[in-house]
Amino acid sequence: MFEKLGQIASLLKNLPRMQEEMAKMQANLGKILVEADAGGGMVKAKVNGHMEIVACVISEEAMKDRELLEDLVRAAINQAIQKAKQAVAEETSKMASGLGIGMPPGFQMPT
Numbered sequence: 001m002f003e004k005l006g007q008i009a010s011l012l013k014n015l016p017r018m019q020e021e022m023a024k025m026q027a028n029l030g031k032i033l034v035e036a037d038a039g040g041g042m043v044k045a046k047v048n049g050h051m052e053i054v055a056c057v058i059s060e061e062a063m064k065d066r067e068l069l070e071d072l073v074r075a076a077i078n079q080a081i082q083k084a085k086q087a088v089a090e091e092t093s094k095m096a097s098g099l100g101i102g103m104p105p106g107f108q109m110p111t
Helices: 002-013 015-029 066-098
Strands: 033-038 043-048 053-058
Touching: 015 066, 033 066, 043 066, 053 066
Parallel strands: none
Antiparallel strands: 033 043, 043 053
16 A cells, blocks of 8 residues: 555656656657558558648549549558557657656557
8 A cells, every 4th residue: 555655656756757748748749740551552641649630642543433542541541540649659658668657558648
C-alpha cells in the first residue's frame, strides 16, 4: 500500500516537468508525417500526428473506376492513420521513458 503512495508522490513531484513535456509533444505531433499508398501507388495519403489528412494524391488511372477509387482512398487513408498512430505511440513512449515513467503495456494516447 505504501509503495503505491510513493509512486503517486513521485508522479506528483514530476507533474510540472510532465506537463512541459506533454506540451512539447503536442506541438511536435503536427511535425509527424506518415505516408501510405494503395493500389500500387494509385492513391497516396499523408497524415500528421494530429490524425489530419494533409495530402491525398490520386493517379489518372484510379480515376477511371469510381468504385475502385473509393476503395483505394479508404485503404490508403486507413493505412496512413494506422502508421500515424504508431508514430505517435513511439513518440509518447520516448517522452515517458525520458521522464522515467513506465507506461503500462498496451497504453495508448487518446486520439
